[in-house]
Amino acid sequence: MATPELWLIFALVFAGTFVWRALGVAIASRINPDGAIFQWVSCVAYAMLAGLISRVLLLPIGTLADTPTLDRAIAMAAGFALFFVFGRHIFAGTIGAFSVFLALTMLRAEGMI
């Protein structure tokens, strides 16, 4: 069971996501998605997420920290190759990266590389 503090955080993050969903639905007919404010906000959102994800892959904490950076880099490179071969296909890239990463980790565990 989660602690009350964790449920409090959950309530806050739930509200944090719901506010965008509700706002989008409520003002659907009254906002210009090409406006400057909207553009700035989406830039901030994308930069934040990209920053988080690149940190997770380059400087991981938790289980991922037990794998070599080289393996993660090779897996992502393989994923990108498939991503472009299949015409910017997100699923192909993800499964490719996942498979290569799994294979590399397995080979290391077996002591083959």
Next chain:
Amino acid sequence: MPFVMVTASMVGFGSLARDSGLTLDITLALSIGLWGLPGQVAMAELHAMGAPIIAIVLASSMGNLRFLPMGLVMMPVFRGDPQAHRWRFVIGQIMAINPWTVFMRRAPQISVPLRFPYYMALAGTCLAGGALGTVAGYILYGSLPFVVTVSLVFLNPAYFVFVFSSVRQRNCIIAVVLGAFTGPLLHQVTPDWSVPLTGLIAGTAAFFLNRWTGGAGGNT
């Protein structure tokens, strides 16, 4: 196809959440309640780091900001259906990127009164798949060997890299590139606040860079 995508990505999240020390109840609540992977991953990662609550909430909320523009674009499709209007906040709550993409592609071929039931079935199925995947990922993490679990944890961040790589708006591309460089650098300076700060600094820089280089227009 969207069902498979959603389930697979939530298997990854179930494993990642367990790796971050979250309990199953909160992990499932996050999948169903937030129903937006970036916000969920931000919450799990920052909580594992012991970041302040405000930083967690801010990063998680900003991570799911895309639901605002997605809702803006999708709601006009239901125009003329009073039932869909009554249920609009439910429509907004179960919206996710995968069913959204499918719905936006198929809706023009569906008559207006049938769009709402079609959407509810589609988005509802995805939500069920997501819940199933989360529990599966959480349980698998504890019972599979290290090589598999670590790969499942790797699944989510890898997925997002490709999601970002398929972004087409110019301002967003600049923001992604700047953010990807700024994130790890700021993490060395201030781990707790690096995520919101990266967004603010790299995002604002991207916004102005896009303007100055003549890309003031919106979508390309």
